[in-house]
Amino acid sequence: MKIIIVGDGKVGYTLAENLAGEEHDVTIVDKNPEALRRAHDNLDVMCVKGSGVSGTTLLEAGIRETDLLLAATSSDEINMVCALTGKKLGAKRTVARIRDPEYANELVMLKSELELDMIINPEQAAALEIVKLLQFPSAINVESFARGRVRVVDLKMTNDVPIVGMPLKKIASRINSSVLIGAIERGDDVFIPDGEAIVQAGDTLYIVGNSINTFNFCKAIGKCTLRIRRVMIVGGGRIGYYLSRIILETGMKVKLIEIDRERCLELSELLPDALIIQGDGTSTDLLESENMHDMDAFIALTGRDEDNLIVSLLARQAGVQKVITKVARINSDSLIKALDLDSIISPRLITANHILQYVRGLKNAATTSIETLYKTANGQAEIIEFLVKQDRWYLNTPLKKLKMVKNTLVAAIVRKNEIIIPHGSDDLHRDDRVILFVKGLSPESLDDVFQVQEPL
Amino acid sequence: MNHRAVIRSLGIVMLCEGAFMVPSLVVALFYREGDAPAFLITIAILLLGALLVPIKPPKNGLYARDGLAIVALGWLVMSFFGALPFVLSGSMPRFVDALFESVSGFTTTGASILTRIEGLPHGILFWRSFTHWIGGMGVLLLTLAILPMAGAGAVHILRAESPGPSPSKLVPKLAQTAKILYILYISLTLAEVVALLLAGMSFYDALIHAFGTAGTGGFSNRNASVGAYNSLAIDLIIAIFMLIFGVSFTLHYQLLRKNWKSFWRDEELRFYLTVVALSVAVITWDVLRHQLLTPGAALRQSFFQVSSIITTTGFATADFNTWPALSKTILLALMLVGASAGSTGGGIKCIRILMMLKLIRREMTRMKHPQIVQSIRIGGRQVDSEVLHSAVLFILFYLTILAAAVFLVAMDVQDLVTGFSAVLACISNIGPGLGMVGPTGNYAAFSDFSKMVLSLCMLLGRLEIMPVAVLALPSFWRRVSI
Numbered sequence: 061m062k063i064i065i066v067g068d069g070k071v072g073y074t075l076a077e078n079l080a081g082e083e084h085d086v087t088i089v090d091k092n093p094e095a096l097r098r099a100h101d102n103l104d105v106m107c108v109k110g111s112g113v114s115g116t117t118l119l120e121a122g123i124r125e126t127d128l129l130l131a132a133t134s135s136d137e138i139n140m141v142c143a144l145t146g147k148k149l150g151a152k153r154t155v156a157r158i159r160d161p162e163y164a165n166e167l168v169m170l171k172s173e174l175e176l177d178m179i180i181n182p183e184q185a186a187a188l189e190i191v192k193l194l195q196f197p198s199a200i201n202v203e204s205f206a207r208g209r210v211r212v213v214d215l216k217m218t219n220d221v222p223i224v225g226m227p228l229k230k231i232a233s234r235i236n237s238s239v240l241i242g243a244i245e246r247g248d249d250v251f252i253p254d255g256e257a258i259v260q261a262g263d264t265l266y267i268v269g270n271s272i273n274t275f276n277f278c279k280a281i282g283k284c285t286l287r288i289r290r291v292m293i294v295g296g297g298r299i300g301y302y303l304s305r306i307i308l309e310t311g312m313k314v315k316l317i318e319i320d321r322e323r324c325l326e327l328s329e330l331l332p333d334a335l336i337i338q339g340d341g342t343s344t345d346l347l348e349s350e351n352m353h354d355m356d357a358f359i360a361l362t363g364r365d366e367d368n369l370i371v372s373l374l375a376r377q378a379g380v381q382k383v384i385t386k387v388a389r390i391n392s393d394s395l396i397k398a399l400d401l402d403s404i405i406s407p408r409l410i411t412a413n414h415i416l417q418y419v420r421g422l423k424n425a426a427t428t429s430i431e432t433l434y435k436t437a438n439g440q441a442e443i444i445e446f447l448v449k450q451d452r453w454y455l456n457t458p459l460k461k462l463k464m465v466k467n468t469l470v471a472a473i474v475r476k477n478e479i480i481i482p483h484g485s486d487d488l489h490r491d492d493r494v495i496l497f498v499k500g501l502s503p504e505s506l507d508d509v510f511q512v513q514e515p516l
Numbered sequence: 517m518n519h520r521a522v523i524r525s526l527g528i529v530m531l532c533e534g535a536f537m538v539p540s541l542v543v544a545l546f547y548r549e550g551d552a553p554a555f556l557i558t559i560a561i562l563l564l565g566a567l568l569v570p571i572k573p574p575k576n577g578l579y580a581r582d583g584l585a586i587v588a589l590g591w592l593v594m595s596f597f598g599a600l601p602f603v604l605s606g607s608m609p610r611f612v613d614a615l616f617e618s619v620s621g622f623t624t625t626g627a628s629i630l631t632r633i634e635g636l637p638h639g640i641l642f643w644r645s646f647t648h649w650i651g652g653m654g655v656l657l658l659t660l661a662i663l664p665m666a667g668a669g670a671v672h673i674l675r676a677e678s679p680g681p682s683p684s685k686l687v688p689k690l691a692q693t694a695k696i697l698y699i700l701y702i703s704l705t706l707a708e709v710v711a712l713l714l715a716g717m718s719f720y721d722a723l724i725h726a727f728g729t730a731g732t733g734g735f736s737n738r739n740a741s742v743g744a745y746n747s748l749a750i751d752l753i754i755a756i757f758m759l760i761f762g763v764s765f766t767l768h769y770q771l772l773r774k775n776w777k778s779f780w781r782d783e784e785l786r787f788y789l790t791v792v793a794l795s796v797a798v799i800t801w802d803v804l805r806h807q808l809l810t811p812g813a814a815l816r817q818s819f820f821q822v823s824s825i826i827t828t829t830g831f832a833t834a835d836f837n838t839w840p841a842l843s844k845t846i847l848l849a850l851m852l853v854g855a856s857a858g859s860t861g862g863g864i865k866c867i868r869i870l871m872m873l874k875l876i877r878r879e880m881t882r883m884k885h886p887q888i889v890q891s892i893r894i895g896g897r898q899v900d901s902e903v904l905h906s907a908v909l910f911i912l913f914y915l916t917i918l919a920a921a922v923f924l925v926a927m928d929v930q931d932l933v934t935g936f937s938a939v940l941a942c943i944s945n946i947g948p949g950l951g952m953v954g955p956t957g958n959y960a961a962f963s964d965f966s967k968m969v970l971s972l973c974m975l976l977g978r979l980e981i982m983p984v985a986v987l988a989l990p991s992f993w994r995r996v997s998i
Contacts, residue, residue, distance in 0.1 A: 106688040
C-alpha cells in the first residue's frame with residue numbers, strides 16, 4: 061500500500077518505522093531536512109522536503125496514487141488542511157492527528173466536513189489506556205478484545221505468587237478459573253509457551269479470559285485487586301486533562317499538580333471537581349506535604365521522561381500501589397524495564413498501534429478481517445483479533461488437526477456471546493472472533509496462520 | 517564496524533560475479549578458442565564465496581561506515597577476481613596488466629594495455645566488455661534489487677555506489693528502486709543492440725559495443741574502435757546512445773512515467789546538452805579552420821568525439837591527437853566535466869560544475885552587495901548549503917588527487933600531455949587521453965607502479981573518491997572508531 065506521512069516528528073517517525081517494516085511504500089513529507097535525513101538513513105522510506113499543505117509538495121510525494129495520507133505534524137490546523145488538500149488531490153483515505161481539547165466537541169463535524177477517515181488523538185488514547193489500568197490495578201497492562209468481552213491482562217510474577225515454579229499445565233488444576241496463558245515475557249525475550257513451560261519469578265504473563273475469570277485468577281494467585289479511589293497526577297498537560305475528566309466521572313478523586321500557574325487556572329476552570337495544586341511535581345517536599353503515600357495511584361505525566369521516571373520511583377518507594385509512568389522515548393526500553401516500575405505508557409506507541417490496526421484492516425481481503433491489533437513486549441509479539449467473514453478451508457475442523465505456523469497460539473474464540481478458551485477439540489466457525497498470539501510475524505489474515513496440509 | 521555483514525556482502529558479490537561470468541563462458545564454449553577453462557576455474561573459485569554467505573551479522577543494521585566498506589571492498593574483490601580469466605587464458609600473462617584491464621573494465625574507464633585487440637579469444641573480449649556493463653550500474657545495486665539485504669541501512673550502499681552529490685530513491689522502497697534502475701538499464705541496452713543490428717553490425721559486435729556504451733566504458737573489439745566500421749549509421753547510433761546513458765536515470769524514469777515537463781525542465785540536462793552543442797560547434801569550426809576535414813565529416817567526427825568524451829565512454833572514430841590545440845583543449849575540459857549525476861558516466865558531473873558556477877556568480881554579486889542574502893537554486897529548488905559545500909570540496913579533492921597522481925606518473929612518461937591526460941582519462945573513467953595514450957595508443961608502456969596508480973585513480977573516480985579514500989584512514993578499520 062502507498063502511504064504518505066506528513067510530519068516527521070515522534071509519532072510520524074514511529075509510524076513510518078512500523079509501516080515500512082510491514083512492506084508498505086512509505087513517503088515522508090517534512091520541512092525539516094535534519095529530521096528527514098534521520099528517517100532516510102534509518103528507514104526504507106522516501107523523503108520529500110516541503111510543506112504538507114502545499115499541493116506541489118504533495119503531488120511530488122505522489123498523492124494521486126496514495127492509498128492513505130497520515131497528517132501528523134505538531135499543528136492540528138496544518139493536519140486538517142493537509143488532509144483536506146490531500147483528499148482533493150486524490151488520496152483515497154486520510155487520517156489526521158487532532159489533539160487540541162478545544163476541537164474535541166466538534167470532532168464529528170470536522171470529520172465529516174474534512175472527509176477524514178479517521179482522527180487520531182494520541183493524548184486521549186493514552187488517557188483511555190490509563191483509565192483501563194486504573195480499573196485493573198494489579199496488571200501492568202490490560203487490553204480488551206471482542207468489544208470488551210475478552211481481556212488480556214499482563215501480570216508480573218513476584219516471588220510470593222504461588223504459581224511460580226509450576227509448569228503451566230498444573231496451574232489449570234490448581235486454580236479453578238478458565239483462563240489461558242498466551243505468552244510469557246522473560247527478560248528481553250518473549251515466547252509462546254506450551255504446557256511444560258515453568259513460570260519463573262520476574263516473568264510477565266499474558267493472561268487471556270473474560271473479565272470475571274481474569275479477575276478471579278488474579279485473586280487466586282494473591283494479586284488481589286484493590287479499588288482505586290484517590291489518584292495523584294503530576295503534569296497537567298493534555299493527557300492529564302483528558303484523564304482527569306474521564307476518571308472524575310467514574311467517581312475517583314483527583315489531585316493534579318502542575319507547575320505553570322496560568323495552566324493551573326485554566327485547568328481549575330475546566331475541571332472544577334479536581335484538586336489543582338500549583339507547584340513543582342518533582343519536589344519531594346511538595347509530594348509529601350500533599351500526602352503522596354496515602355494515594356491509591358500515582359501517575360507521572362510531565363513533559364520530561366527523566367522527571368516522570370524519578371517521581372514514579374519516589375511514589376513507588378512511598379508505597380503507592382499503582383504507579384503509571386508516561387515515557388515518550390521508547391528507545392531506552394530495556395533500561396526502563398530494569399527500574400521496577402509497573403506500568404509504562406507511551407502515547408506514540410499507542411497511536412502507532414491504532415494506525416497499524418487500521419492499515420492492516422484496510423489491506424486484507426474480505427475473508428478474515430483484523431478487528432483489533434495490539435503490539436506487546438517491545439513490539440516482539442502481537443495480539444490480533446480476527447473476524448472470520450467467509451467460509452475458509454480451516455473452519456469446522458478441530459484445532460488439533462490443523463497445522464499452525466510456529467510461534468502462534470489461538471488464545472480465545474468468541475462465538476456470539478460465548479467465550480471459548482480453546483482446547484484441541486474445539487473448532488472455528490464462520491462469524492467467530494479469534495484472538496491470536498503471534499511472535500515474529502505479522503499475519504494479515506487467518507489464512508497466513510494455518511498451513512495447508514498435504515493430502516495424505 | 518559490522519565486520520560480519522561486510523564479509524557476508526563480499527561473499528554475495530563473489531557469487532554475483534560468478535553468475536555474471538556465465539555468459540562469457542557460453543561465448544567461450546561457442547567459439548572454442550581455448551579460453552573456456554579460464555572461466556571455469558574462475559567461476560569455481562568465485563563459488564567459494566558461498567562459504568561466506570551463511571555468516572550471520574550480530575545485528576542487522578548497516579551504518580554509513582559499513583556501506584562505504586562494503587562498496588569499496590566489494591569493488592576491489594570484484595576487480596581482483598575479474599582479472600583472473602585474463603591471466604589464466606594467457607591473454608595478459610602479467611597479473612598487473614590483467615588487474616589494470618579488469619579495473620578499467622569495472623570502473624567503465626576503457627583504458628587498455630592491449631596493443632593488439634583483434635585476435636584475442638572472443639570469450640575474453642566478451643568478458644572485458646561485459647565488465648563495463650556490470651560496473652556501469654553497479655553490482656551492489658543489483659544485489660539490493662535481488663536480495664532483501666540488511667533492510668533500511670542498505671541506503672548507505674546506494675549512496676556509496678551511485679554517482680552524484682545526493683543519490684536518491686525513485687520510489688519509497690530501495691529494492692524497488694534498484695529494480696527499476698536495472699530494468700531501465702537492460703531495456704536501453706537491448707534497444708541499442710537492436711539498433712546496431714539493424715545498422716548492419718554482427719550480433720557479437722553489437723553486444724560488445726552496446727555493453728561499452730551502456731556502462732559508458734569504451735572497450736571495443738576492434739583496434740580502431742568504432743572507427744573501424746566506417747558507417748554513418750553506426751556512428752550516429754552509438755553517439756546518441758552514449759548521450760542517453762550520460763543522462764541521469766531518474767530522468768529516464770520520469771520519461772517512462774510520461775512526465776515530460778520535469779524531463780525537459782531539468783537544469784542539469786539543459787546544461788549538459790548545452791555544453792555538448794557548444795563543444796560540437798566550436799570543434800567543428802576549429803577543425804574546418806585548419807582544413808583538416810570536409811564540413812560533413814567534421815561535424816560527424818566532432819559530434820561523436822564530444823559525446824564519447826563528455827559521457828566518459830571513450831570510443832573513437834578519429835584520432836583527435838591530430839586535431840588542433842583548441843579542439844584538444846575543449847576535449848580535455850570535457851573530460852573534467854563528465855556526465856550527469858545518476859548516470860553511468862564518470863567525471864566531476866555536470867551538476868557539481870553547475871553548482872560551482874552558481875556559487876562563483878553569487879560571490880561576484882556579493883562583491884557588489886556585501887549584505888546580500890541569496891540562495892542557490894537548481895531547477896527552482898533551493899540547494900542545501902551542505903550539499904553545495906560537499907560539491908565544492910569534491911571538486912577540490914578531485915583536482916588534488918589528479919595533481920598528486922600526475923606527479924607519481926610523471927616518473928615514466930615522455931611528455932607532460934601524456935602524463936596529465938592519462939591520469940585525467942583514468943580518474944574520469946574515459947580511457948583514451950592525448951599523446952601516447954590517445955585513441956590509437958594504449959597504456960602498455962607504463963611501468964607497473966604507474967599502472968597501479970592509474971588503477972587506483974579509476975576506482976577513486978568511479979566511486980567518487982570518498983568510499984575508497986576512507987579505506988586509507990587507519991581509524992576506519994578499528995572496531996570502535998573514535
